[in-house]
Amino acid sequence: MGQPTGGAGGQRWFHLYPNDKVDSHDELHWTRYSQNWNFMCADCHSTDVRKNYEGASNTFHTTYKEISVGCEACHGPGSAHLEWARTKPKDATQGFTVALTERDGVHWTIDAATGKPVRSSPRAKDTEIDVCAQCHSRRSQIADGYRAGLPFLDFYRPALLTQGLYYVDGQQRDEVYVWGSFLQSRMYHAGVTCSDCHEPHSHKLRAAGNAICGTCHFAAKYETPAHHHHAGTGPGTRCVDCHMPERTYMVVNPRRDHSMRIPRPDLTVKLGVPNACSGCHAQTDAKWAAQKIEQWYGHRLEGFQRYAEAFAYAEQGAAQAGPSLASLALDPANPAIARASALEALAHYPARATADAAQAALTDPNALVRRASVGALAMLPAAERLPVLAPLLEDPVRTVRMEAASTLADAIAGASASQRAAFDRAAVEYESAQRFNADRPESRAALGNFYARQGRVDEAEAQLRAALGLDRKFAPAYVNLADLLRAQRNDAQAEEVLHDGLRQAPEAAGLHYALGLTLVRLGRNADALVELQRAAKLAPSDARFAYVYAVGLNGAGKSAAALAEIDRALAREPDNRDLLNAAIPFRRDSGDLAGARRYAQRMLERYPDDPDAAGLMRELGGAH
Numbered sequence: 001m002g003q004p005t006g007g008a009g010g011q012r013w014f015h016l017y018p019n020d021k022v023d024s025h026d027e028l029h030w031t032r033y034s035q036n037w038n039f040m041c042a043d044c045h046s047t048d049v050r051k052n053y054e055g056a057s058n059t060f061h062t063t064y065k066e067i068s069v070g071c072e073a074c075h076g077p078g079s080a081h082l083e084w085a086r087t088k089p090k091d092a093t094q095g096f097t098v099a100l101t102e103r104d105g106v107h108w109t110i111d112a113a114t115g116k117p118v119r120s121s122p123r124a125k126d127t128e129i130d131v132c133a134q135c136h137s138r139r140s141q142i143a144d145g146y147r148a149g150l151p152f153l154d155f156y157r158p159a160l161l162t163q164g165l166y167y168v169d170g171q172q173r174d175e176v177y178v179w180g181s182f183l184q185s186r187m188y189h190a191g192v193t194c195s196d197c198h199e200p201h202s203h204k205l206r207a208a209g210n211a212i213c214g215t216c217h218f219a220a221k222y223e224t225p226a227h228h229h230h231a232g233t234g235p236g237t238r239c240v241d242c243h244m245p246e247r248t249y250m251v252v253n254p255r256r257d258h259s260m261r262i263p264r265p266d267l268t269v270k271l272g273v274p275n276a277c278s279g280c281h282a283q284t285d286a287k288w289a290a291q292k293i294e295q296w297y298g299h300r301l302e303g304f305q306r307y308a309e310a311f312a313y314a315e316q317g318a319a320q321a322g323p324s325l326a327s328l329a330l331d332p333a334n335p336a337i338a339r340a341s342a343l344e345a346l347a348h349y350p351a352r353a354t355a356d357a358a359q360a361a362l363t364d365p366n367a368l369v370r371r372a373s374v375g376a377l378a379m380l381p382a383a384e385r386l387p388v389l390a391p392l393l394e395d396p397v398r399t400v401r402m403e404a405a406s407t408l409a410d411a412i413a414g415a416s417a418s419q420r421a422a423f424d425r426a427a428v429e430y431e432s433a434q435r436f437n438a439d440r441p442e443s444r445a446a447l448g449n450f451y452a453r454q455g456r457v458d459e460a461e462a463q464l465r466a467a468l469g470l471d472r473k474f475a476p477a478y479v480n481l482a483d484l485l486r487a488q489r490n491d492a493q494a495e496e497v498l499h500d501g502l503r504q505a506p507e508a509a510g511l512h513y514a515l516g517l518t519l520v521r522l523g524r525n526a527d528a529l530v531e532l533q534r535a536a537k538l539a540p541s542d543a544r545f546a547y548v549y550a551v552g553l554n555g556a557g558k559s560a561a562a563l564a565e566i567d568r569a570l571a572r573e574p575d576n577r578d579l580l581n582a583a584i585p586f587r588r589d590s591g592d593l594a595g596a597r598r599y600a601q602r603m604l605e606r607y608p609d610d611p612d613a614a615g616l617m618r619e620l621g622g623a624h
Helices: 071-075 079-087 127-133 186-190 239-243 265-271 276-280 286-297 308-316 321-330 336-346 352-363 367-379 382-394 398-407 417-436 441-453 457-470 475-487 491-504 509-521 525-538 543-555 559-572 577-589 593-606 613-619
Strands: 108-110 117-119 139-141 156-158 246-249 253-256
Touching: 117 186, 239 276, 265 276, 265 286, 265 308, 276 286, 308 321, 308 336, 321 336, 321 352, 336 352, 336 367, 352 367, 352 382, 367 382, 367 398, 382 398, 382 417, 398 417, 417 441, 441 457, 441 475, 457 475, 475 491, 475 509, 491 509, 509 525, 509 543, 525 543, 543 559, 543 577, 559 577, 577 593, 593 613
Parallel strands: none
Antiparallel strands: 108 117, 139 156, 246 253
16 A cells, blocks of 8 residues: 555555555565565655664664655755854855755856757766665665765665666666666766756756756757647647656656657667657557658657667577677767666676676776676686676775675685685675665575575575575575575485475476476486476576476477477577577487578577587588
8 A cells, every 4th residue: 555645636545556466475565575664665755764674583673863855865964064054154065964066157058060058067976966866766775874975886776777677778667766767868968967957955847848948958949840840839849748758656656757868669660669659649650650750850860878779689588689788888878877787688698708898897987887797797707707806896886896796706715815805895795785685585595695605504594594584485595595405415405495485486487497407416307397397387488497398308208399399489589599509409309400400500690609500500411
C-alpha cells in the first residue's frame, strides 16, 4: 500500500500493485524486507539518517535529524550557518559545509553560427548534481554519512543503463529517478545543472511551459511550427511533449525522461523502443512517424544518444555485441554512463579484444567508467588480473576500490606486500558496505561469496546461511552454498541444500540447473537430465541452460532430442558461440553434413577469429 502526499485525489491509501496478487509471501508485500522504511524510504525522505542495522539480532535502531527533507539534507550541517547568520562574517559559504556555486556568475548566450546555447564558462564540477543524485538516482547505499560536498560515489553505487531499467536507446523504462537519464543528455554535457531549470526550495520550475526551455534556447527558432510542425498551442507544441516524454510510476507519480532526446520513431521500427510521437499519435504506427520526420527535416535525425544498436546487440546475444560495445566504451564522445554500461555488458563477452577495451578504460577520468572496467576484467585469469587491477585498489573513489577488491578476491595469493596491504584496506570497505546492507539477503550472499573466493570457508558458509535466514526463498544463496560445499568435495550435502531450496522456491530455474550438475557429479545422470530439462523449460531464454541440457541429452544417446533443443535455443540466439559449437558436431555425428556445414559457416561468419571455426569447415569439406 502507499499514500501520496497530495495532488489529484489528495491524501488517500491506495494499492501500489493493483494488477498483481501480492500476498505476505511476496517480496513486494508491505511486511517484507524490501518494503520496510529503514531500507526503502528513510534515506531519501528524511535528513541525516543513520540506519544502524544490527545483524546479530536482525533489528534496526535507525535515527534521523528530521522526518522530512530539511535544509541540512542538501547543505550539510547547519550549526556553522546559524553562527554565520548571528555574526555575519565575510564568508562566501555562509557557514555551509559546501558552496553550491556551479551557476554563480554564469550566463547563457546563443551562438550566432549554430543557434545553440553556450555557457559562459564550463561547469567544472558536479557538486550540485551529486547532491540531487543522493535521492534522484536509482542506486544502492553503501554507507551512512553522506553530506553535500562529499563524493557521491563514496556513499552510493548508482545503477547503469541496464536491461529492465532502461530501453536499449537509454530511455527510462522502470523508475530511475532522472539522474541516469540526465547524464545521457546533451544539456548535461553542455554544462546545465539541475537548478538551471528547477528552483530547489519551492519545488517548482523557474519558468512555466516552453519558457523554461527559452531561458537557454532561442524561442524564435524552436517555438514555431517550422520546428515542431504542430499547429496551435496543444500537444506537440510543448517542448516536453517531444523531448521529455512522461511515464507514471508507483501508480500516481509521473516522471519525465531527463535525457531530453530527439524523437526516434525509426528506432521504434528497428528495435521496438518507445518514441514520443506514438505517445500522442496512437492511431498511427512508428513507420508513419519516421516518414513524417524525414519529410519535415529532409533527413533522419539521430540526436545525441547513438548507442541503441550496441545495447540491442547485447540483449539479442548477437555476434556484433562484443565489438560494438567495445567501440562504444572507448569513444569519449559518448556519455560516460553509456560507456560504463557498455563495459558492464562486455563482461558477458570474454575475448582478448574486449579485455583490451576494458583495460584501456581503467584510467578513464570518470569513476563510473573505471568501476565498470574493473568488473569487466573479471573475465581474465587470476594471474593476469592482479597486476592489471592492483592499482585500482587505491583509486580515489570508494566504489571503484570496492569493485577492485571484489574482482581480486581470488587473485590475491601472489600479491606483493604493498598490493596485499592495499587489498586489505579495500576489502574492509567492501565488507563494511555489505554489512551496512546486511538486512538484505543479497548483501549477505555477496559477503559469503567474497569470503569463499578467499578460501575463508567457515565465514562464507555463515553468511550464506544468514542470507537464507533472512529469506528462505532466496535461490542464489542456496546455489552459492551448494557450490561452496562442492568445492569441499561434499556433493551429497550440496544436494540436500538444493533440495531444501527447491522446497522453498520450486520454480527457481537456477536451483534445478545447479541440482542437475550436482547429480551429474554424483553419477546419477538420468536424474540429472530431469533437473536440467526443468531448468531449460523454466528459463527458455537462458542459452547456458539449453546448452548443458542438450549436451546431457546427447551424452545419453538421445541425439534427436539434443538437436531439437539446440535448434530451439539457436532460434532465439542464432549467434550464440556455445550453441553453435554444439550444433556443428551434433549435426555431423547424426549424418547431417549439410546442416553441420551450415552452422560451421555461420560460426565462421560471426566469429572469424575463432581458432576452431575454419578447421571445422575444412573438416566438413566446406569452403572458407
